[in-house]
Amino acid sequence: MTNLFNPIKIGPLTIKNRFMMAPMENGLAGEGGVVNDRIIRFFEERARNEVGIIITGSVGVSPEGRGLPTQLSIYDDRFIPGLKKLTNAIHNAGSLAGAQIYHAGRQASEAITGIQPIAPSAIPCAVVGNDPRAMTVEEILEMKKTFVQAARRTVEAGFDMVEVHLAHGYLLHSFLSPHSNKRTDEYGGSLENRMRFPIEVLREIAEVCGNHTAVTIRISADEYLDDGLKFNEVITICQEAIKAGAQAISLTAGSYDAVEYTIQPMFIDQGFLVPFSKKLKELVDVPVIVAGRLNDAKLMERIIEQDEADMLAIGRGLISDEELVVKMHEQRYDDIRYCVACNQGCIDNVFQGKGITCLVNARAGFEAERQIEEAITKKKVVIVGAGPAGMEAARVSRLRGHTVTLIDKEESVGGKFNILATPPEKDTFLLYKDYLHNQLTKLGVQIIKENIKTVFDLKKYQPDSVIIATGANQTTPSIKGADLNHVILAEDILNGIESGNTVAIIGGGLVGTETAKFLANAGKHVTIIEMADSIGRGVGPTFAGHLFAYLEEHNVNQIVNAKIVEITPEKVILENQEVVADQVIIAAGYAPNNSFIGELNQEFKNIQTIGDVNQARRIIDATEEGFLAASQI
Incomplete structure (x- = not known):
């Protein structure tokens, strides 16, 4: 039997196996962050399928710090009964429950909260497009009390674990990071000063939780920004966090300014955080939990067998297959419905204020109403x-x-x-x-x-x-010259037909840009011609930055707002310019x-x-x- 199914102790808890459902947002809570039947059913089904402990996503400790309209809240005692109903359901289904308490900080939006965001420094988040203000020392001290009260409510609601969110660019992480903390007082500058507020918060939370509720942190091992938080400083933060009461360290990565490392798309390597967890395990004496595209059974087993981490935090993999842990236990590897890291149904939806769905699992988010039931009449x-x-x-x-x-x-x-x-x-x-x-x-x-x-x-x-x-x-638009022999469809290229060396792609949507990547990677000279004012329509936020960087790195030319007059054997003639091409590829719709x-x-x-x-x-x-x-x- 693999070590994945050995129990593990975190503080006062004994968790039955090494699987944690990572605190990934799901957008299933009711408006304002209240617990509803839909979110209960979602977590209940994962608990019923042997997940050791479920972290129910980020739970907002303050109204102005909520990142999403459908995100759980814990900033008032009125939320406790609903959260208690959620923890009871998870417990009755066989799992433990944890809450990740957080404040979105500079990554909050006034459009969602109606309140100007607060941050260590008045540095806008480019992804959100907001205008945060710098916190005063008095507000920092008051926010510490806010976190502690949230921890108290977490305990009263029956959660077995409180995870303090020190990752992903949110408030506590933004104090730690030199990218977002430009303060010159006792809360900025040196690492000791940048740690001050988050560690004080953690210490007081640990006191509230006492010996009955586990206290852990989640932290970005690397922010993946030139001026961001790096692993050498993260090691020190983790060591100080343990002194302050953290009983496990959960490693993640990135922030909104490097969002592709926070919710990793296909182009990020599987298990990319494992080298960080392996190194950290050598330096701390509490369990280390690792996340990051763990969508391969052998990889999951290896991490635990080779002592590269103590536990696995899996988010999207338990959205794509609610029975993942059971199938791993029974070694039914061919039956696992792995996450493909497309981010379409999960994080892309959540960023739009919707509930999660999943490209590979139509039941995700619809556990109550989408059951596979035996047909009364067989046909x-x-x-x-x-x-x-x-x-x-x-x-x-x-x-x-x-x-x-x-x-x-x-x-x-x-x-x-x-x-x-x-x-x-x-x-x-x-x-x-x-x-x-x-x-x-x-x-x-x-x-x-x-x-x-x-x-x-x-x-x-x-x-x-x-x-x-x-x-x-695929369709071919009615352009003069579109019937010439050197004009072919994008699918033909992707099916293996040899392309020319200087290629013009008509259409800059998903198919056109992916075909451009394919040809540019093969060393071809590529120009994308798009009639709209931008390329990449429909590309999700975790893919977009990488797509444009890839095209730029491979010298793919882009012409937008283009109107094509004619295709000739040597060029594509536009209203105001000409594009030399020995082959024209159509990616203009279906x-x-x-x-x-x-x-x-x-x-x-x-x-x-x-x-x-x-x-x-x-x-x-x-x-x-x-x-x-x-x-x-």
């Missing part, structure tokens, strides 16, 4: 199209007891998965493809290669229910592949259409529609 279900929508529909249909046939014109399943995974840093999309394929094989879904073009092609399968998931095809659906509706009664055949969108939409369609059969 013969035929699904046309084996992309993500069709594969998910097949999986859920089969789990409900239906006989399922999945038909696709290609030799192998996956639809556009391979195209999506071809550009640099996008290969983890294949984790989802592999999961779906494994499940279809285990469940006995019949997969047939056939190009269904007419009603008669489908009629021979005698379906009781039909799901059409035939996707969408049209649904739905030409024969009208005929099908006349022949079959029970037809549903899902995914891009309705409208070209993203995998997250395909997954949801596939799940919901299968749930209705």
Whole structure:
């Protein structure tokens, strides 16, 4: 048995295994930060599936310090009954519960709180676009009391652990960081001064918690900013935190000014924080908890087996698969629905004030209403199209007891998965493809290669229910010269067709920019031509900065507000300039592949259409529609 399932002690707590649900925001609480049934069901289901301890996300200690409208609050005694209901549910489901108390500081927004943000120094956060003011010494002392009162409420609400948030650029971290703390009094300058306020807060919280509630900190091992907090200083902070009462150290990274290291997208290496946790373990005598793209079973086992950390903090991995811990325990590795680090359904939604969803798990955030229940009447279900929508529909249909046939014109399943995974840093999309394929094989879904073009092609399968998931095809805009031989589609390039050396890409959306990355990485000279005023529409906040940096590093030219007049064999002619190109690539949109659906509706009664055949969108939409369609059969 792997050491992942050995108990661990943190202060007064004995935790049954080495899995912590990381304090990731989920946007599921009620307006103003109140506990509701939706957030209870979300955490309850993870607790029921053997997570050792669940940290319920950041809990706001003060009205002006709340970062999101749907974020739990603890700044008043009136929140205690709801939080008590939450901890009771988690306990009854078999897990321990922790609260991460925090104040957003310079990363708060007056648009959300109605109050001007406060910070150690009046330095705006570029991501939020706010105008914080510097705290007075009197306000610092008062804020210390605010944190301590929040800790008292945490204990009264039945939480087993209080995690003090010293990470991600929030208030206490912003005092620690030379990037955000430019004070010249006793709370700024030297590390000793920058530590003063956070360590005083921690010490008094530890006194409130006494011997019955564990006290830990979460801290960014590296802020990943040139003038930010670095690991050498973090080591000292951790050592002082332990003296002040911290009983474990949970390592994370980044701040809003380096947000890609806070909620790591695909381009950040798996387990990138493990070297920090391994080093810190050599220097402190309390458990060290590590996070950061732990989406591989062997990696998770290795970290604990090789004593590189004492515990794993997993956020997105427990959103993508609520049964992760159970599957790890039973060594059902092929059944794990790994997080692909797309950030679309989780953090992108949360930043917009919405509740989480998940690209690979349509139940995430909808635990109560989206159950996979056995069908009363078993049917013969035929699904046309084996992309993500069709594969998910097949999986859920089969789990409900239906006989399922999945038909696709290609030799192998996956639809556009391979195209999506071809550009640099996008290969983890294949984790989802592999999961779906494994499940279809285990469940006995019949997969047939056939190009269904007419009603008669489908009629021979005698379906009781039909799901059409035939996707969408790239379109070519009506530009003079678009029919020339050197003009091809972006998907053709990503499918392996050799490109020219000097390439113009028409369209700067997701497909155009990813194709540009692919070609630039191969050493091609690339120009993106976009009719809108910017490229990268639809790229999430954790990806955008890296995308633009990548394109700049690889000398990809960008022309926006462009109107194309003509494509010739040597160039693309715009209204006000010309772009030399020996190849032109079209990335200008999609049209649904739905030409024969009208005929099908006349022949079959029970037809549903899902995914891009309705409208070209993203995998997250395909997954949801596939799940919901299968749930209705």
